[in-house]
Amino acid sequence: MSARDNILRAYEEILIAGGERAATLDAVAAKAGVSKGGLLYHFRSKEALANGLFERLDALADADLATMATAPEGASVYYVRTSASQGSEFDRCLVAAARLGSGASSAIAAIQRRWLDLITAEVGDDAVAKAILLLGDGIYYNAAVGPDAGGTPAAPQTAEEMEALVEVVARLAGRSRR
Amino acid sequence: MSARDNILRAYEEILIAGGERAATLDAVAAKAGVSKGGLLYHFRSKEALANGLFERLDALADADLATMATAPEGASVYYVRTSASQGSEFDRCLVAAARLGSGASSAIAAIQRRWLDLITAEVGDDAVAKAILLLGDGIYYNAAVGPDAGGTPAAPQTAEEMEALVEVVARLAGRSRR
DNA sequence: GTCTATATGTTGATAGAC
DNA sequence: GTCTATCAACATATAGAC
Numbered sequence: 001m002s003a004r005d006n007i008l009r010a011y012e013e014i015l016i017a018g019g020e021r022a023a024t025l026d027a028v029a030a031k032a033g034v035s036k037g038g039l040l041y042h043f044r045s046k047e048a049l050a051n052g053l054f055e056r057l058d059a060l061a062d063a064d065l066a067t068m069a070t071a072p073e074g075a076s077v078y079y080v081r082t083s084a085s086q087g088s089e090f091d092r093c094l095v096a097a098a099r100l101g102s103g104a105s106s107a108i109a110a111i112q113r114r115w116l117d118l119i120t121a122e123v124g125d126d127a128v129a130k131a132i133l134l135l136g137d138g139i140y141y142n143a144a145v146g147p148d149a150g151g152t153p154a155a156p157q158t159a160e161e162m163e164a165l166v167e168v169v170a171r172l173a174g175r176s177r178r
Numbered sequence: 179m180s181a182r183d184n185i186l187r188a189y190e191e192i193l194i195a196g197g198e199r200a201a202t203l204d205a206v207a208a209k210a211g212v213s214k215g216g217l218l219y220h221f222r223s224k225e226a227l228a229n230g231l232f233e234r235l236d237a238l239a240d241a242d243l244a245t246m247a248t249a250p251e252g253a254s255v256y257y258v259r260t261s262a263s264q265g266s267e268f269d270r271c272l273v274a275a276a277r278l279g280s281g282a283s284s285a286i287a288a289i290q291r292r293w294l295d296l297i298t299a300e301v302g303d304d305a306v307a308k309a310i311l312l313l314g315d316g317i318y319y320n321a322a323v324g325p326d327a328g329g330t331p332a333a334p335q336t337a338e339e340m341e342a343l344v345e346v347v348a349r350l351a352g353r354s355r356r
Numbered sequence: 357g358t359c360t361a362t363a364t365g366t367t368g369a370t371a372g373a374c
Numbered sequence: 375g376t377c378t379a380t381c382a383a384c385a386t387a388t389a390g391a392c
Binding site for chain 3: 024025026036037040044045046
Binding site: 018019020021098099101102104105108109112113116126127128130131133134135136137138139140141142144145152153154155156161164165167168169172 | 291
């Protein structure tokens with residue numbers, strides 16, 4: 001793994017675990033195993049570091065959108081299912097970016113628009129598509145806000161809960177298909 | 179309005195507009211129209227200020243839950259409708275708390291549990307109730323992340339969009355009623 | 357109850373050695 | 375490409391005047 005990627009990975013981890021406040025250059029450098037000077041060679045400023053994260057997010061989003069477009073279960077179910085995963089690089093990057101608040105909104109909004117397009121194409125009803133997108137956003141929100149377990153009673157924790165949720169979504173998507 | 183409340187209000191506004199990073203003691207004191215020393219008389223530390231926000235959130239949540247429990251349209255529709263409002267003191271406080279990330283999760287999780295109880299009681303189906311809660315969470319997430327308009331394509335912006343969404347939710351809630 | 361002044365630590369960033 | 379040393383700016387918090 002390149003030093004650059006290594007730094008971005010460390011930045012992500014700290015953002016997810018401790019939020020924007022914890023993601024200082026010192027902390028990121030320490031986690032990545034380089035000095036602050038070393039970090040600043042790869043990213044000239046903190047803003048450049050954030051931009052690096054957004055670029056990574058865009059690249060990962062392209063790959064995910066492509067998979068979603070051809071998912072056997074359909075875009076809606078794929079979207080809801082992967083919203084909860086948290087395991088993929090894409091999910092982690094997205095949650096990390098969401099933690100940055102302000103600056104990240106436009107990058108995330110662009111991805112959401114593409115998600116919505118795919119879901120709308122599948123279900124054929126604008127309101128239903130938006131409802132499904134919002135539902136997935138809720139899962140992400142819970143993932144972004146409460147990584148320290150315990151809270152967030154609605155986010156599916158077990159496979160059974162996920163299947164029950166997917167069933168609701170599939171019904172929602174199917175009922176309105178034209 | 180008491181000086182204490184005034185300070186908490188200023189803290190909220192800055193959190194909503196600029197995130198955790200922007201909410202320094204200096205900035206809050208300036209917005210509240212007091213000096214840093216004056217602020218620190220009412221809240222002995224930054225942590226105390228955050229705790230003050232959480233206490234305020236709890237109090238506002240109690241009032242909102244009571245209204246939700248007796249809402250004519252039902253708990254589900256009330257919940258989704260008010261998720262988008264952003265106008266009420268409660269909404270503003272909740273979004274501000276969400277911006278704090280880490281520390282806020284347990285306070286917010288407690289409120290979510292009470293929302294879920296009410297919605298489950300109404301719709302009678304656990305999976306559907308959770309889906310509705312997640313949908314509302316998605317609206318909050320969009321409100322919390324993207325106050326600078328433009329993004330967030332799924333959150334209802336107009337009255338028409340809201341009615342369309344409410345219709346979807348009502349259908350979802352009604353279809354599974356036992 | 358609110359102010360000014362100040363102490364103390366942290367953060368982002370630069371310069372230059374290796 | 376990575377390190378150490380250093381800086382100015384800013385953050386939280388305290389002390390004491392009014």
